[in-house]
Amino acid sequence: MTYDITHWIDGREEPGTGSTQPILNPATGAQVGTVQLGDADTVDRAVQVAAAAQKEWAGVSLSKRTQILYRMRQLVLDAVDEIAAAITREHGKTLPDAKGEIARGLETLEFATSITQDLKGGFSENVSSGVDAHTMRQPLGVVAGITPFNFPAMVPFWMHPIAIATGNAFILKPSERDPSASNIIARLYQEAGLPDGVFQVVHGGKATVDALCTNPGIAAVSFVGSTPIAQHVHATASAAGKRVQALGGANNHAVVMPDANIEFAASQIASGAFGSAGERCMAVPVAVTVGDVHERFLEAIAAEAEKLVVGPGEDSATDMPPVITADARDRVVRMTDEAEQAGGRIIVDGRGLVVAGFEGGNFVGPTVITDLDRTHSTYTDEVFGPLLVVMHADNFDEALELVNSSPFGNGTAIFTDSGHYARRYQEEVQVGMIGINVPIPTPVGYYSFGGWKDSLFGEHHAHGPEAVGFYTRQKAVTTRWPAQNETVESSMSFPTHD
Numbered sequence: 001m002t003y004d005i006t007h008w009i010d011g012r013e014e015p016g017t018g019s020t021q022p023i024l025n026p027a028t029g030a031q032v033g034t035v036q037l038g039d040a041d042t043v044d045r046a047v048q049v050a051a052a053a054q055k056e057w058a059g060v061s062l063s064k065r066t067q068i069l070y071r072m073r074q075l076v077l078d079a080v081d082e083i084a085a086a087i088t089r090e091h092g093k094t095l096p097d098a099k100g101e102i103a104r105g106l107e108t109l110e111f112a113t114s115i116t117q118d119l120k121g122g123f124s125e126n127v128s129s130g131v132d133a134h135t136m137r138q139p140l141g142v143v144a145g146i147t148p149f150n151f152p153a154m155v156p157f158w159m160h161p162i163a164i165a166t167g168n169a170f171i172l173k174p175s176e177r178d179p180s181a182s183n184i185i186a187r188l189y190q191e192a193g194l195p196d197g198v199f200q201v202v203h204g205g206k207a208t209v210d211a212l213c214t215n216p217g218i219a220a221v222s223f224v225g226s227t228p229i230a231q232h233v234h235a236t237a238s239a240a241g242k243r244v245q246a247l248g249g250a251n252n253h254a255v256v257m258p259d260a261n262i263e264f265a266a267s268q269i270a271s272g273a274f275g276s277a278g279e280r281c282m283a284v285p286v287a288v289t290v291g292d293v294h295e296r297f298l299e300a301i302a303a304e305a306e307k308l309v310v311g312p313g314e315d316s317a318t319d320m321p322p323v324i325t326a327d328a329r330d331r332v333v334r335m336t337d338e339a340e341q342a343g344g345r346i347i348v349d350g351r352g353l354v355v356a357g358f359e360g361g362n363f364v365g366p367t368v369i370t371d372l373d374r375t376h377s378t379y380t381d382e383v384f385g386p387l388l389v390v391m392h393a394d395n396f397d398e399a400l401e402l403v404n405s406s407p408f409g410n411g412t413a414i415f416t417d418s419g420h421y422a423r424r425y426q427e428e429v430q431v432g433m434i435g436i437n438v439p440i441p442t443p444v445g446y447y448s449f450g451g452w453k454d455s456l457f458g459e460h461h462a463h464g465p466e467a468v469g470f471y472t473r474q475k476a477v478t479t480r481w482p483a484q485n486e487t488v489e490s491s492m493s494f495p496t497h498d
């Protein structure tokens with residue numbers, strides 16, 4: 001039996017009138033449901049509902065907003081199994097991995113429960129004689145979030161708790177490939193007591209995204225996805241006068257120094273390269289060995305890759321799940337073929353893998369390739385699959401130059417025992433998030449998340465303090481209360497503070 005995922009507008013499921021798209025289970029290839037695809041009219045209706053709800057919501061006390069978020073946190077914890085099952089069914093990732101992303105998403109909600117601290121303005125008494133100054137932060141109004149398939153719970157959580165806590169109404173447009181988690185979240189917000197219209201979900205693809213980027217009722221757009229679409233969203237929504245943050249793709253490198261513990265580095269890099277089948281923006285698709293450790297590292301990483309059990313996400317024995325679509329699997333196979341034809345050495349070959357009983361699934365095994373030229377597309381392009389390219393540099397400076405030559409700058413890691421090189425790396429690398437002996441340095445919810453270069457368009461990083469800045473505007477107020485009969489001299493010159 002298949003199910004139908006509808007928009008969630010004004011506190012209820014709203015069947016669309018437009019087209020639909022099948023939702024497929026990546027482990028079996030079978031259709032499990034359909035999702036509505038919204039259009040400009042759907043977006044317009046959601047925006048009108050949101051605008052009315054936001055006016056009321058901005059007047060709700062901070063303490064009441066906080067209580068709702070606390071209730072929401074508990075409801076999400078109670079519904080973890082339901083949300084994780086939906087993620088695994090539609091995305092493919094293992095159940096523990098799905099629960100992990102929910103836990104990481106909740107970090108932002110937990111941060112948002114202390115929004116009372118972050119929304120405090122400043123106050124200065126007597127900035128001039130008898131004059132005081134204070135600042136306050138106010139919501140933008142109606143804001144939208146457009147999110148990718150690979151974290152159907154966590155990435156929306158980077159946005160909605162802070163947007164809502166700061167007094168905005170939020171419209172989510174999740175990936176059409178795994179939309180169910182978003183509707184569960186909508187239902188839980190309602191159960192938590194959030195007024196209808198403050199959190200809504202509009203499903204769809206390009207037409208919905210373009211309508212969100214141009215609708216005049218939307219003040220700001222947060223986007224997370226691939227670089228070409230991030231650029232499109234950033235350009236379109238900026239041209240329509242909106243505040244925009246657009247997080248793009250990645251090609252993260254991990255540098256392995258000669259003094260590193262090679263077995264430790266290999267096991268950590270394997271988790272970065274093959275966890276969630278490499279479908280993480282903080283995945284590690286490139287390792288760079290420095291000096292004479294190349295062959296030792298290849299042996300160690302091959303041992304790690306070969307012991308992984310590939311299978312459906314529901315199976316507790318599975319280490320590595322399928323990729324999202326048959327196209328995504330075919331891309332990994334094609335990139336491996338092209339690397340081989342260009343003289344690349346295939347250390348571990350993931351092609352042709354069949355999982356018994358799941359012949360229709362999008363499975364490809366962990367793949368390790370080396371001896372590729374730095375201009376080859378299998379190295380330079382974002383793979384977004386379980387394919388690790390191992391490059392080599394003679395020394396630290398050469399490795400740093402290679403990492404910095406990538407157009408992406410999302411995450412990176414260095415494995416070393418040397419504080420000197422670790423410090424130089426964090427200072428000189430052109431990347432937003434850096435791990436030192438940590439393969440996936442995703443910042444915790446009370447810091448902000450964001451890359452450099454082609455991995456982020458816009459000034460604000462996601463979640464944490466930067467998101468408070470993104471979803472609010474500051475007002476600066478200057479106040480004087482003269483006594484009723486007091487004379488205050490006015491001057492034609494620009495006011496100075498005597």
Ligand code: NAD
Pocket residue numbers: 146147148149150151155173174175176204205206207209210224225226227229230232247248249250280281382384410451455
């Ligand atoms: P995607 O860019 O294809 O889709 C992202 C969103 O854009 C989806 O909601 C989708 O419906 C919409 N979209 C797709 N095509 C569009 C078009 N032509 N016009 C307008 N909207 C469109 O990304 P994806 O495949 O869902 O996710 C994987 C990508 O996301 C990878 O590149 C990955 O690196 C990136 N990602 C980045 C981060 C980060 O924080 N930087 C986090 C997660 C994922």
